Structure formats: structure tokens, C-alpha cells
Amino acid sequence: MALLTMTGMHKRFGNVIALDDVDFTLEAGEVHALVGENGAGKSTLMKVLAGVQPPDAGTMTLAEREVRFASVTEAQANGVVMVYQELALVPSLSVTENLLLGRLPPLVRYGDLRARARDLLAQVDLAIDPNAEVGRLGIGERQLIEIARALSREGRVLVLDEPTAALSATETDHLFEIIGKGKAQGVSVVYISHRLEEVFRIADRVTVLRDGKRVGTRSLAETSAEEIVRLMVGKAVRRYERPQRHEAEELGRFEVGGGGDLQTTTIALRAGEIVGLAGVIGSGRERVLPTAFGLHGTARWRERPLRSPRDAIREGIVLVPSDRKTQGLVLELTVQENVSLATLERLQRLGFMRSGLERQQTRRWIERLSLRPPEPHKPVFELSGGNQQKVVIAKALATEPKVLLLDEPTRGVDVGARAELYDVIDDLSSRGLGLLLSSSDTEELLGLSDRILVFRGGRIATTLTPPFAYEEVVAHVTGAHQVA
Ligand SMILES: Nc1ncnc2c1ncn2[C@@H]1O[C@H](COP(=O)(O)OP(=O)(O)O)[C@@H](O)[C@H]1O
Ligand SMILES: [Mg+2]
Structure with missing residues (x-):
């Protein structure tokens, strides 16, 4: 009898079916990996288990008792603890305060607490000062504190949602040791990861989700990385090809690096070319574009240093x-005002704001990007996600760039609007812009890229050229070829 059984789980968000009749079991003392492409339903399944979200249908049995957790607290009281992708620690509090958050007895002696915190830290072999402010610790240390916190709740079931995304190799080893320890004490672990190497290293079984459905559960001793990739992707081997570009002139070369886990990397870019950047979080991929825009690390373009976004522009x-909400747009301002922000300097150089010029310019972008509604005076927060993204692109294009760096351009954009954005991106490339497209959406990379650079361990591990095979890309991104 399994420790945990989930049967017929359903969950829907609007018209997205996040979970479609999913079954899942977990044995006592088992490490069970949960894999699948982005949006497959992994986090949702575990959030249902951990009492974060109620399922629409389905039953759960824990230790032979039917359960239904109405809240995180209730799940925790039953020994089910989840460590989220997004860390839940309070940066301004000390390590001790974070460890014992929400569980402080009414009368506390701080000395006792500190001793308790020290015990917990020892459990995860963390040699840090319990008085340290969490905000000053590295992300890896914070993650381990979260896990210490989870284990301290006498958890029987520990859910880790992509825990190693932000960890260094040493920290990952450390984490695996702790998981091993927990396992020896009878703790069961659900381990969500995009890295197949890790899955093969620590898991006993693996369940693969695709589009909200469970497509298979395997014992790792009896499967291969190839089979898991095949399950993630589906049976049909889909091939993608963009019309071959003529050999256009090289616009220049980026040299980026020196920021955290990204080693120095050179990327050449031609006019009209779309270079796709693939890689899981923590592969270095997500640092390339901010670095190339002069936001951090070191960057050079055509041998010239880019020390700030000003240099880049x-x-x-x-x-x-x-993150268009915090970095790209001022939601309260109108479309026109947002588009003008980027060019204000140029408009003002003429000595005064020429509102005629500004209007004309905005109208041009609204037309070119088929903004809906085509209304320059609407505040941006009234637009859909896809149309907000068009405004961000318009704002970028208003500076008349030669190179556009697109970072997860369709995150949070619905399917219909996505296709429109793809047309926009394709159109920009045919006008001779060079584009770097960083995305966690494999389909998007396949459909748009002329070349795909796959990042792993802070550098380009592979360069893929058309015709792309979907499976091939996923295999490189997840490191399936690295599995011994
Ligand atoms: N709170 C939410 N509101 C609306 N849609 C959601 C929400 N959470 C998840 N989804 C959608 O449900 C699907 C599954 O998401 P998720 O479980 O996060 O996938 P995974 O963790 O495998 O990447 C996705 O299409 C996602 O956009
Ligand atoms: Mg997830």
C-alpha cells in the first residue's frame, strides 16, 4: 500500500485544463521525480497535494486515510510540506526567525529558539550564523534553509519544485545528501526537475506529465533518458523549419559573461537572423540578455563595452x-505615453515635445503591431497580456534598434495573441533586425529560430541548426545526453 495515492485529479483554470484525470502514487521512503515540459501541470499537481489549491475533482489517500487539505497549514499538519519554486522566506528576518516562522510558542526565550535553529541547520549541514539576516545569504543557502524548515515540521512528504534551479554544483550535491538522509529516515520526496541527470541520480521512479495528463510512470532502473524525453514530447516527431535565410551580413558579435553562473560566451548575429537561446533556469541562459543589455556582468558588442543600458541603446x-509589469511598462500611463518614454530624449532634443510627431509615431506602431484596440489613449492596464507585450515591443522599436533582445516574449500571453506576436517577431526579422530570443518554450524556439544555442552549466553546450527535431532540442535542454 502506497503512502500517498492521488486518483483522478482534475484542475482547470478558465479554459486551461491544468490537470486531466491524473493518478499519482508515492511510496514511503521513495524519491519520485515529476517531469514534463513547461505548463505540463507539475506544479499544479503538487499544489493540490500541498493544500495550496483545491482540485476540481479527485481523491487523495495518505497513510490509508482519505484526506482533503483545505489549506497549506492543514497539509503541513498532516506532514505534507512543499518548497516552492518561488522562495517564501522573509529577507529582513534572521535565519532563526525564518526557520521558526509561524511556529513561535506564546512565551519564547530567544536563546532557546536559537538553539533550536542551530539543530535544524545542523540537520541540513549548514554552517551559518542563526542570527544572520536572510536577505544577505546566497540563494543556495536560502533554499537549504527552506528545506530545513520543511524537514523540521516532521514532514512525511516533502515536495521540492525545481530546487536546484538556483543552486551551484556543490550546493546541489549538498541538497542530494540531505534528501538521502531524509529518505533514510522514511521521508518521501517528490522531486520536480527539468534536469534528467539529477532525476537519474536521486530518484527511484519518475512520472511524466504532458498537457495536464499523466503519460507514464517508470522505475528509473528500467527506463532511459531517451524514453523519458519521448514521453515528455509525445509520439509524433515534429520537425520545424523556417525558410532558409540568404547569407546576410553579420551585424556584430556579443561577448557576454562575468555575471554569476554565466561564463564568457560569444554570439554572432546576422541581419534578419533570429537566434534562439534555450536552457533550463540556472543554465546561464536567462542571464544572457540582461547582460547583453548592460544590466549586469560584462558585455561587449563589436568589441565595444556595454556598461549600461544607455551604452546598449x-x-x-x-x-x-x-517581466513587462515591473520592467517594461508603466501600467497607469496610456499606450502613447508608454511608447514615448523610450524616445523622450530624442523628441526633447528638438527643443520641445512635438506632440504631433509623437502621435504620428505611436500611430505607426499601433498599425504595424495590430494593437487591439487600436487606441493610443487607453491606459495600458486595460489591455490584454498579449497587447501589453506589443506595447513593450513598440516601445523598444521606437528607439530604432538594429538588435532586439526578446526575453520570454510570450510569458503569460494566451494562445491566440501568441500567434500574432510570432507574426510580429517574424516581420521584424524580415525587416533586417537581428534578434536574440530567450525562451523556456520549446515550441516557440523551434518555430522562430534560425539557430538554437542550448545553454548548460553556464555556457553554450550545443548549437542546433534546422531542421530542428523537437525531441532533439528537449534532449539537449534536459541534459538527456549526459545521463550515463
Ligand atoms: N493560478 C493559475 N491561473 C491560471 N492558470 C494557471 C495557474 N496555475 C497554472 N496555470 C496554468 O496551468 C497549466 C499548468 O501549469 P503548471 O502546473 O504551473 O505547469 P508546470 O509546473 O508543469 O510548468 C499552465 O498552462 C499554466 O499556465
Ligand atoms: Mg512549475
Whole structure:
């Protein structure tokens, strides 16, 4: 009898079916990996288990008792603890305070707490000062504190959602030791990961989700990385090809590096070319574009240093950031005002704001990007996600760049609007812009790229050229070829 059984789990968000009749079991003392492409439903399944979200249908049995957790607290009281992708620690509090957050007895002696915190830290072999402020610790240390916190709740089931994304190799080894320890004490672990190497290293079984469905569960002793990739991707081997570009002139070369886990990397870019950047979080991929825009690390373009976004814009390089809400747009301002922000300097150089010129320019972008509604005076927060993204792109294009850096351009954009954005991106490349496209969406990379650079361990591990095979890309991204 399994420790945990989930049967017929369903969960829907609007018209997205996140979970479609999913069964899942977990044995006592087992490490069970959960894999699947982005959006497959992994986090949702575990959030249902951990009491974060109620399922629409389905039953759960834990230790032979039917359970239904209405809240995280209730799940925790039953020994089910989840460590999220997004860390839940409070940066301004000390390590001790974070470890014992929400569980402080009414009368506390701080000395006792500190001793308790020390015990917990010892459990995860962390040699840090319990008085240290969490905000000053490295991300890996914080992750381990989260896990210490989870284990301290006498968890029987520990869920880790992509825990190693932000960890160094040493920290990952450390984490695996702790998982091994927990396992020896009878703790069961659900381990969500995009890295197949890790899955083969620590898991006993693996369940693969695709589009909200469970497509298979295997014992790792009886499967291969190839089979798992095949399950993730589906049976049909889909091939993608963009019309072959003529050999256009090289616009220049980026040399980026020196920022955290990204080693120095050179990327050449031709006019009209779309270079796709693939790689899981923590592979270095997600650092390339901010670095190339002069936001951190060191970057050079055509041998010239890019020390700030100002330098980049001067060279005709502009970034469309992944987080448009905080970095790309002022939601309260109108479409026109947002588009003008980037060009204000240029407009003002003429000595005064020429509102006629500004209007004309905005109208041109609204037309070119088929913004809906085609209304320059609407505040941006009234637009859909896809149309907000078009405004961000318009804003970037208003600086008349030669190179566009697109960071997760369709995150949070619905399917219909996505296709429109793809047309926009394709159109920009045919106008001779060079584009770097960083994306965690394999389909998007396949459909748009002329070349795909796969990042692993802070550098380009492979360069793929058309015709792309879907499976091949996923195999390189997940490191399936690295599995011994
Ligand atoms: N709170 C939410 N609101 C709306 N849609 C959601 C929400 N959470 C997840 N989804 C959608 O459900 C699907 C599964 O998401 P998720 O479980 O996060 O996938 P995974 O963890 O495998 O990447 C995706 O299409 C995602 O966009
Ligand atoms: Mg997830």
C-alpha cells in the first residue's frame, strides 16, 4: 500500500485544463521525480497535494486515510510540506526567525529558539550564523534553509519544485545528501526537475506529465533518458523549419559573461537572423540578455563595452524584458505615453515635445503591431497580456534598434495573441533586425529560430541548426545526453 495515492485529479483554470484525470502514487521512503515540459501541470499537481489549491475533482489517500487539505497549514499538519519554486522566506528576518516562522510558542526565550535553529541547520549541514539576516545569504543557502524548515515540521512528504534551479554544483550535491538522509529516515520526496541527470541520480521512479495528463510512470532502473524525453514530447516527431535565410551580413558579435553562473560566451548575429537561446533556469541562459543589455556582468558588442543600458541603446541594442509589469511598462500611463518614454530624449532634443510627431509615431506602431484596440489613449492596464507585450515591443522599436533582445516574449500571453506576436517577431526579422530570443518554450524556439544555442552549466553546450527535431532540442535542454 502506497503512502500517498492521488486518483483522478482534475484542475482547470478558465479554459486551461491544468490537470486531466491524473493518478499519482508515492511510496514511503521513495524519491519520485515529476517531469514534463513547461505548463505540463507539475506544479499544479503538487499544489493540490500541498493544500495550496483545491482540485476540481479527485481523491487523495495518505497513510490509508482519505484526506482533503483545505489549506497549506492543514497539509503541513498532516506532514505534507512543499518548497516552492518561488522562495517564501522573509529577507529582513534572521535565519532563526525564518526557520521558526509561524511556529513561535506564546512565551519564547530567544536563546532557546536559537538553539533550536542551530539543530535544524545542523540537520541540513549548514554552517551559518542563526542570527544572520536572510536577505544577505546566497540563494543556495536560502533554499537549504527552506528545506530545513520543511524537514523540521516532521514532514512525511516533502515536495521540492525545481530546487536546484538556483543552486551551484556543490550546493546541489549538498541538497542530494540531505534528501538521502531524509529518505533514510522514511521521508518521501517528490522531486520536480527539468534536469534528467539529477532525476537519474536521486530518484527511484519518475512520472511524466504532458498537457495536464499523466503519460507514464517508470522505475528509473528500467527506463532511459531517451524514453523519458519521448514521453515528455509525445509520439509524433515534429520537425520545424523556417525558410532558409540568404547569407546576410553579420551585424556584430556579443561577448557576454562575468555575471554569476554565466561564463564568457560569444554570439554572432546576422541581419534578419533570429537566434534562439534555450536552457533550463540556472543554465546561464536567462542571464544572457540582461547582460547583453548592460544590466549586469560584462558585455561587449563589436568589441565595444556595454556598461549600461544607455551604452546598449546607443549601439542600437534594446531589450524587451521578461517581466513587462515591473520592467517594461508603466501600467497607469496610456499606450502613447508608454511608447514615448523610450524616445523622450530624442523628441526633447528638438527643443520641445512635438506632440504631433509623437502621435504620428505611436500611430505607426499601433498599425504595424495590430494593437487591439487600436487606441493610443487607453491606459495600458486595460489591455490584454498579449497587447501589453506589443506595447513593450513598440516601445523598444521606437528607439530604432538594429538588435532586439526578446526575453520570454510570450510569458503569460494566451494562445491566440501568441500567434500574432510570432507574426510580429517574424516581420521584424524580415525587416533586417537581428534578434536574440530567450525562451523556456520549446515550441516557440523551434518555430522562430534560425539557430538554437542550448545553454548548460553556464555556457553554450550545443548549437542546433534546422531542421530542428523537437525531441532533439528537449534532449539537449534536459541534459538527456549526459545521463550515463
Ligand atoms: N493560478 C493559475 N491561473 C491560471 N492558470 C494557471 C495557474 N496555475 C497554472 N496555470 C496554468 O496551468 C497549466 C499548468 O501549469 P503548471 O502546473 O504551473 O505547469 P508546470 O509546473 O508543469 O510548468 C499552465 O498552462 C499554466 O499556465
Ligand atoms: Mg512549475
